[in-house]
Amino acid sequence: MILEEPITGVPLVKNFIDGEWVESKGEIKDVVNPAKYEVIAKVPISTKDEIDAAVEAAKAAFPDWRRTTPVARARCLFRLKELLEEHFEEVSRVQTQEHGKTIDESRGETRRGIENVEVACGIPTLMMGYNLEDIATGIDEYLIRQPLGVFGIIGPFNFPFMIPLWSAPYAVATGNCVVIKPSSEVPLSQMKIAELVDEAGFPPGVWNVVNGGRTVVNGMLDHPDIRGIAFVGSTPTAKDVIYRRCGETGKRVIAQGGAKNFMVIMPDANVRATVASLMTSFFGNTGQRCLSGANLLIVGQDDEFYNSFMDAVADTASRIIVGYGLDESVQMGPLRDKEKKEKVIRYIESGIAEGAKIRLDGRKFKVTGGYPDTCFLGPSIFEDVTPDVKIGSEEIFGPVMSVMRAKNLDEAIEMCNANPFGNGHAIFTSSGKSAREFQYRITSGNVGINIGIVAPMAFFPFSGMKDSFFGILHTQGQEAIRFFTESKVVIQRWL
Amino acid sequence: MAKMTERRRVHCPIKHVSVFVLKWDDGSFAVKCGDLKTCGDSCPYLKDPNYKSPFSRAPKYEPK
Numbered sequence: 001m002i003l004e005e006p007i008t009g010v011p012l013v014k015n016f017i018d019g020e021w022v023e024s025k026g027e028i029k030d031v032v033n034p035a036k037y038e039v040i041a042k043v044p045i046s047t048k049d050e051i052d053a054a055v056e057a058a059k060a061a062f063p064d065w066r067r068t069t070p071v072a073r074a075r076c077l078f079r080l081k082e083l084l085e086e087h088f089e090e091v092s093r094v095q096t097q098e099h100g101k102t103i104d105e106s107r108g109e110t111r112r113g114i115e116n117v118e119v120a121c122g123i124p125t126l127m128m129g130y131n132l133e134d135i136a137t138g139i140d141e142y143l144i145r146q147p148l149g150v151f152g153i154i155g156p157f158n159f160p161f162m163i164p165l166w167s168a169p170y171a172v173a174t175g176n177c178v179v180i181k182p183s184s185e186v187p188l189s190q191m192k193i194a195e196l197v198d199e200a201g202f203p204p205g206v207w208n209v210v211n212g213g214r215t216v217v218n219g220m221l222d223h224p225d226i227r228g229i230a231f232v233g234s235t236p237t238a239k240d241v242i243y244r245r246c247g248e249t250g251k252r253v254i255a256q257g258g259a260k261n262f263m264v265i266m267p268d269a270n271v272r273a274t275v276a277s278l279m280t281s282f283f284g285n286t287g288q289r290c291l292s293g294a295n296l297l298i299v300g301q302d303d304e305f306y307n308s309f310m311d312a313v314a315d316t317a318s319r320i321i322v323g324y325g326l327d328e329s330v331q332m333g334p335l336r337d338k339e340k341k342e343k344v345i346r347y348i349e350s351g352i353a354e355g356a357k358i359r360l361d362g363r364k365f366k367v368t369g370g371y372p373d374t375c376f377l378g379p380s381i382f383e384d385v386t387p388d389v390k391i392g393s394e395e396i397f398g399p400v401m402s403v404m405r406a407k408n409l410d411e412a413i414e415m416c417n418a419n420p421f422g423n424g425h426a427i428f429t430s431s432g433k434s435a436r437e438f439q440y441r442i443t444s445g446n447v448g449i450n451i452g453i454v455a456p457m458a459f460f461p462f463s464g465m466k467d468s469f470f471g472i473l474h475t476q477g478q479e480a481i482r483f484f485t486e487s488k489v490v491i492q493r494w495l
Numbered sequence: 496m497a498k499m500t501e502r503r504r505v506h507c508p509i510k511h512v513s514v515f516v517l518k519w520d521d522g523s524f525a526v527k528c529g530d531l532k533t534c535g536d537s538c539p540y541l542k543d544p545n546y547k548s549p550f551s552r553a554p555k556y557e558p559k
Contacts, residue, residue: 082533085510085530085533086533088508088510088530102552104508104550104552105552107508107510107511108511110511111511111512271556271558272556272558275556276553276555276556279552279553280552280553283552283553284552312558315556316553316554316556319554320553320554328548328550329549329550331551331553331554333550375533432534461528
């Protein structure tokens with residue numbers, strides 16, 4: 001049974017600027033539901049004037065908003081949390097409709113997004129500074145955290161609801177104003193959030209949304225009144241565009257990039273639990289997740305263990321139900337669009353050409369429900385992959401598992417660390433010693449121990465190392481509070 | 496007075512939150528959940544305290 005679709009009638013997405021819904025003068029693009037391959041909405045590619053107008057509105061709203069007490073700002077966030085709970089199912093289905101992920105994945109994404117709003121509700125304590133009496137006789141010193149002004153938030157296509165919420169609630173809770181640019185492929189979730197923000201009682205200009213592409217991004221990067229950018233997307237853009245330009249223009253920056261995550265399997269791993277974990281790690285969100293497993297690295301020279309483990313993995317993956325995510329029985333949705341599917345197919349072809357053995361071919365699959373197969377692929381598994389071939393080293397961003405072997409844990413850690421990315425490596429073992437060694441030596445911002453998707457909760461930073469992250473402070477939790485505030489130190493003596 | 500016979504924590508697949516299902520020896524039951532107000536009658540545990548989602552995120556691996 002297909003759940004009811006919340007988006008009907010091909011609406012035109014508007015920008016949300018200064019508390020008003022404003023029609024853009026920019027070019028209009030289609031928003032396509034990848035499962036049904038039909039247009040569900042129209043989105044504008046906004047102009048420079050429009051991003052400038054949003055920044056102006058945010059700048060104008062800032063003085064009053066920063067003077068609004070943290071308790072009062074938190075009340076708006078509490079109200080937003082309540083509204084998100086009330087619209088939980090609707091916003092979840094919107095994600096499935098615009099992105100293609102399964103409804104279960106969308107509900108999980110909604111929950112993770114709301115949790116960031118919940119954490120930001122604690123702003124009266126989160127934002128506290130600290131002090132010390134008598135740093136010298138009769139002199140006290142204290143630190144206060146102050147907001148900076150306007151921040152730009154640029155979201156990717158793979159988590160249209162959650163990722164902007166890694167930053168925006170903390171930014172506004174600390175007294176800043178934001179301009180959010182959702183991915184133009186999936187703008188509807190952020191539109192829905194903006195509607196609820198409006199209803200929650202945030203003053204005009206505090207929370208703005210401008211749809212578009214490069215013009216909007218460049219407008220943010222070049223705008224002197226934007227004090228910082230929080231970006232999640234590909235590594236080339238994170239590193240060569242966002243991080244570099246923020247450096248040139250003196251902006252704070254969080255730039256989260258891509259990944260190539262290794263799942264290291266020790267011979268003492270619990271096979272049943274590990275196989276279950278690997279299915280969602282590699283094939284959840286159709287592999288379009290910067291914390292997805294990409295390389296499965298099996299440790300040890302025991303061929304019997306290897307063969308039986310791979311039989312279990314391949315058999316389980318071959319039974320994944322592929323289809324439209326609004327059918328609750330479906331376990332994997334489509335790729336976000338046709339071009340992304342074609343890119344994954346090119347990687348599959350290159351894997352075959354470079355000599356890897358294809359154990360499960362995702363190009364041969366069945367779509368439950370008879371939907372057009374334009375954006376769908378099944379899970380693929382390659383064996384005999386080496387770290388130097390394309391499928392073993394580059395980010396595919398699709399449901400492809402590349403299986404490698406390592407003689408021992410030392411070699412496995414070296415192979416993981418030789419990869420330029422460092423986002424979410426994991427080990428599966430029942431040995432505390434192996435797990436501790438892995439945790440200690442691995443160069444990865446998020447580390448899993450018997451966990452396949454190492455997604456930090458809202459009260460921990462979403463970390464990242466090497467080519468997966470550019471910046472210092474991260475999104476979520478206390479680090480986001482630090483990112484969105486200036487530390488001011490006061491030293492006082494009363495005479 | 497009825498005696499409580501079961502206090503079970505379950506993972507709600509709809510809202511992705513923890514839900515507590517309480518049962519008494521007279522056959523009555525209650526659902527304790529912070530989202531009950533927003534979910535209302537659509538809560539599957541209110542209809543059936545033993546509710547289990549028929550769907551799973553991935554196929555189950557059963558060792559031979």
